[in-house]
Amino acid sequence: xxxxxxxxxxxxxxxxxxxxxxxxxxxxxxxxxxxxxxxxxxxxxxxxxxxxxxxxxxxxxxxxxxxxxxxxxxxxxxxxxxxxxxxxxxxxxxxxxxxxxxxxxxxxxxxxxxxxxxxx
Amino acid sequence: xxxxxxxxxxxxxxxxxxxxxxxxxxxxxxxxxxxxxxxxxxxxxxxxxxxxxxxxxxxxxxxxxxxxxxxxxxxxxxxxxxxxxxxxxxxxxxxxxxxxxxxxxxxxxxxxxxxxxxxxxxxxxxxxxxxxxxxxx
Numbered sequence: 001x002x003x004x005x006x007x008x009x010x011x012x013x014x015x016x017x018x019x020x021x022x023x024x025x026x027x028x029x030x031x032x033x034x035x036x037x038x039x040x041x042x043x044x045x046x047x048x049x050x051x052x053x054x055x056x057x058x059x060x061x062x063x064x065x066x067x068x069x070x071x072x073x074x075x076x077x078x079x080x081x082x083x084x085x086x087x088x089x090x091x092x093x094x095x096x097x098x099x100x101x102x103x104x105x106x107x108x109x110x111x112x113x114x115x116x117x118x119x120x
Numbered sequence: 121x122x123x124x125x126x127x128x129x130x131x132x133x134x135x136x137x138x139x140x141x142x143x144x145x146x147x148x149x150x151x152x153x154x155x156x157x158x159x160x161x162x163x164x165x166x167x168x169x170x171x172x173x174x175x176x177x178x179x180x181x182x183x184x185x186x187x188x189x190x191x192x193x194x195x196x197x198x199x200x201x202x203x204x205x206x207x208x209x210x211x212x213x214x215x216x217x218x219x220x221x222x223x224x225x226x227x228x229x230x231x232x233x234x235x236x237x238x239x240x241x242x243x244x245x246x247x248x249x250x251x252x253x254x255x256x257x
Contacts, residue, residue, distance in 0.1 A: 019138040022134065053159050053162045055166040056167060056228060057167075057170055084155050084156040084158075084159040087156060087159075088163050091160065091228070091231050092163065092167075092228030092231060
């Protein structure tokens, strides 16, 4: 299953759905790196509103993707983590490390547009 | 009167995990677990079933549900015939992982459920997790 990546100005948007396989994620990581390389996008929002759980594997993959994209000079925000998912993430001690998060997609985009304010 | 149900699934691929997760979610919803409990429990099952394909190739995931007038309970047994865990005590320490991924696996899972039991030999690993809820009367 190919995960769509949308572009709006300098910002890329992508949304993760339930039941992604490792293959899907690796493909997404490659696609993101390609698109950022081509377009010079400076921001990326990964929206996870529709995920009803984030286990340690996915949490690690998200952190890894953010780091990877960050190396290309693109700021990443993960948006839409559901409250119960956020609590569970903390309980298992797998809180997303070194990743900026936003309540929803709109806030995520605002954070990126504010640009210089989002130092990690 | 107690109603109990059993359900067993083979786990050998991510597709099997996806199927197990959607069944688990459905059972939890039907039984009346809260949203937060559902997320906790499905996250725990997700960790354990992923461990199967990571460390053992294949295994099984069994759901048992029990309900009576006052109480409901779900128990999941995740079993594989992989190489087993050499040092369970160490594996249960927060932050420990032999595979170089996040070391939150087993101790993290334990935090999410009401009851956690693990046994492991050189012939395989078996983890049992339980969560229960009280019915409002």
